[in-house]
Amino acid sequence: MEKGNIFLVVKDVISEVLPDVDSETVTIDKNLKSLGANSIDRTEIVMLSMERLGLKLPLVSFGGVENIEEMIDVLVNNT
Amino acid sequence: MLKEPGNEVAIIGMGIVCSIGDTVQDFKQSLKKGVSGITRLADRKGPKLSVDIGAEIEKFSFLDQFHHYSDLPVEVLKKAKQCAQRSPFSVQASVLPALEAWQDSGMFASEYNPERLGVVVAGESTTQNYRYGLQADFENAPEYLSPRYALQYLDSNQVGVLSEILTIKGEGFVVGGASASGNVGIIKAVQLIQLGIVDTCLVTGVVADLSPIELQGFVNIGAMVRENSFQTPSKASRPFDRQHAGFVYGQASACVVLQSCGVAIQRGSVVQAKILGAAMNLDGVSTTEPSITGEAGAMNMALHRAGISASEINYLNAHGSSSPLGDVIEAKSIKQVFKDHVSTLWVNSTKGLTGHCLYSAGVVELIASVLQMEGEFIHPNKNLESPIDDDLRFSGATFEKEKIKFAMSNSFGFGGINSSIVLQNCHG
Numbered sequence A: 001m002e003k004g005n006i007f008l009v010v011k012d013v014i015s016e017v018l019p020d021v022d023s024e025t026v027t028i029d030k031n032l033k034s035l036g037a038n039s040i041d042r043t044e045i046v047m048l049s050m051e052r053l054g055l056k057l058p059l060v061s062f063g064g065v066e067n068i069e070e071m072i073d074v075l076v077n078n079t
Numbered sequence B: 001m002l003k004e005p006g007n008e009v010a011i012i013g014m015g016i017v018c019s020i021g022d023t024v025q026d027f028k029q030s031l032k033k034g035v036s037g038i039t040r041l042a043d044r045k046g047p048k049l050s051v052d053i054g055a056e057i058e059k060f061s062f063l064d065q066f067h068h069y070s071d072l073p074v075e076v077l078k079k080a081k082q083c084a085q086r087s088p089f090s091v092q093a094s095v096l097p098a099l100e101a102w103q104d105s106g107m108f109a110s111e112y113n114p115e116r117l118g119v120v121v122a123g124e125s126t127t128q129n130y131r132y133g134l135q136a137d138f139e140n141a142p143e144y145l146s147p148r149y150a151l152q153y154l155d156s157n158q159v160g161v162l163s164e165i166l167t168i169k170g171e172g173f174v175v176g177g178a179s180a181s182g183n184v185g186i187i188k189a190v191q192l193i194q195l196g197i198v199d200t201c202l203v204t205g206v207v208a209d210l211s212p213i214e215l216q217g218f219v220n221i222g223a224m225v226r227e228n229s230f231q232t233p234s235k236a237s238r239p240f241d242r243q244h245a246g247f248v249y250g251q252a253s254a255c256v257v258l259q260s261c262g263v264a265i266q267r268g269s270v271v272q273a274k275i276l277g278a279a280m281n282l283d284g285v286s287t288t289e290p291s292i293t294g295e296a297g298a299m300n301m302a303l304h305r306a307g308i309s310a311s312e313i314n315y316l317n318a319h320g321s322s323s324p325l326g327d328v329i330e331a332k333s334i335k336q337v338f339k340d341h342v343s344t345l346w347v348n349s350t351k352g353l354t355g356h357c358l359y360s361a362g363v364v365e366l367i368a369s370v371l372q373m374e375g376e377f378i379h380p381n382k383n384l385e386s387p388i389d390d391d392l393r394f395s396g397a398t399f400e401k402e403k404i405k406f407a408m409s410n411s412f413g414f415g416g417i418n419s420s421i422v423l424q425n426c427h428g
Helices: A003-017 A039-053 A068-076 B024-033 B064-069 B074-084 B089-104 B128-140 B157-166 B178-194 B212-220 B261-267 B292-306 B324-344 B358-375
Strands: B009-018 B117-122 B172-175 B200-205 B252-260 B273-282 B313-317 B346-348 B406-413 B417-425
Touching (some): A003 A068, B009 B024, B009 B261, B064 B074, B074 B089, B089 B128, B089 B200, B089 B252, B117 B178, B157 B172, B157 B200, B178 B200, B178 B273, B178 B358, B178 B406, B200 B358, B273 B292, B273 B358, B292 B406, B292 B417, B313 B324, B313 B358
Parallel strands (some): B117 B172, B313 B346, B313 B406
Antiparallel strands (some): B009 B252, B009 B273, B273 B417
């Protein structure tokens, strides 16, 4: 799947987990913490994104991820 | 916890969401009119059960209910949303009445040392239906189980959520006592205050969000009304009536804010009623059997701790679950404690209207008792047509006007748990 499409999936998940965040402000360079996500929110966003994409990656794969784009790169490299 | 001057505990705030009201004022109106919340159960996942009626909180929506709390500080509402919008029903249902009770108590309007505030969450196994709802997806793909699960399946998650929203930093914990959980929670909060550990304590009676397994389980043990026992659901909860055939499942989440009377006076809190005495004991049995010795013992101990005699109580909110054996044993226990005074003691059971709210029942019925004191009425025993005992003074199909001076509220639970609380009216 293309990076752009994966971003759309991730963006949907972010608005589900963080309903108060204006989706306009969710750009690919942002990090989830700066959008107000706590550690459980962040894990849930990663897991729901994997579920929607049919991926089962160990959470450690996302260990060094700094922003949404890097998270998407991990997902893209495994689709 | 013998009553000593300056060691009394006041009820300064109340909140509720149940089948017959989603605020305290709604609930009060329904009590007075004798409105029943019992209907056919909403469709739920799983096999067909042997029970199809209950008093559910219908069409619950956490965020839609926020309009009731528009006067609350914006940052509190924001925090409540953040903490609970991804939580199970049993947590969301606790947050709303906690906000109502905290607002009612004036706690939002004044400065408090958070370390002098406590929270007691009354209810056990409160996440059964949440877990049941996750089971099928889990069987397919355990990897996708929400990371929230390990936090949210714990009853004590309620402690975390409520303490974060209300900035409570003293003691906080969960208590369980089967159907007496609510009273046990109130008793533990009273003790925390009397021991000087906290000044103010929130007690939350958690909604019993039963999964199909628990619903069937209560039928199979012979405690819950079976499907087709009554054509009209609202007729099925009949405490102390000859046709009683077991309890009807009820849902309610209820909160009270308790405060040391000394602190309440200093701070100018509005005291809605005082808890003069409270007691619990055990029959020392592992079964469901009730006992006159245990029930009468709890009532007598609560009176002793309150420092008043049975004849001074003029209203009793009975446990009255509509259980054929339970009602008979409670009626006998009441007569043993109140003797000749039963002729002047009004008795009703809120479970005739709300169903049996299990973990929260004690808190629901404490609130019902305070509301009847405030409104000077005894709510109807809606379905009491042919009483099992002619000596007791039960209210009938409509409310009775009465100025309650002192009240008692009973709760009994499986495992031989007996509890009783004595209240003093502080209105006029």
